[in-house]
Amino acid sequence: MVYLLAVGLAAMVTTGQPPSSDLNALVNLSAERLLLADRVAAAKFGTDQPIEDPVRERQVLDRAAAMAAEAGLDATETVAFFRAQIEASKAVQRGLFDRWARHPERAPKHRPDLAAEVRPHLDRITAAFISRLAAAEDLRAATLRCGELLVSAKRAADRRHRLDPLHERALHGAIAPVCTG
């Protein structure tokens, strides 16, 4: 308990923010990445580009590992976190492909450019994730407190982004590796 209070106070002294806001920011970023999966799916739907692209996944994970090392984060934990983001993105893309195949009138009318528009945005989110993971590092290791704050951060993100059940479920999976303690 004393340890948890100390973690909280230390976070407030260094950032001026209560520690819960670090987790809220992390979970919000994860929700934003999942909403971007809609644009990824829109770029691929109706083309021969598959949802799963192992070469691109390797690039995302290698870049995240390199940035984690630079930021002094645990590379294995960080890669596990990004793997979860990728799996969640694929779940959303599959769900949307299914929805659009069954209801063609709901399929996107515009096809974004994956390489020029969407992946650069995902890359910016990767960099933002590294700062957020570093800011929340101590809290992430504080098992009980982290679990509690994560549940409320998830609820807040569901509401804030008005997530439908597909994105809500995906967000649940994406944030599963947040607490490391």
Ligand SMILES: O=C(O)C(=O)C[C@]1(C(=O)O)C=C[C@@H](O)C=C1
């Ligand atoms: O960039 C893509 O093509 C995506 O579908 C995004 C993403 C990711 O989440 O980073 C997800 C699935 C692919 O296997 C590769 C990468």
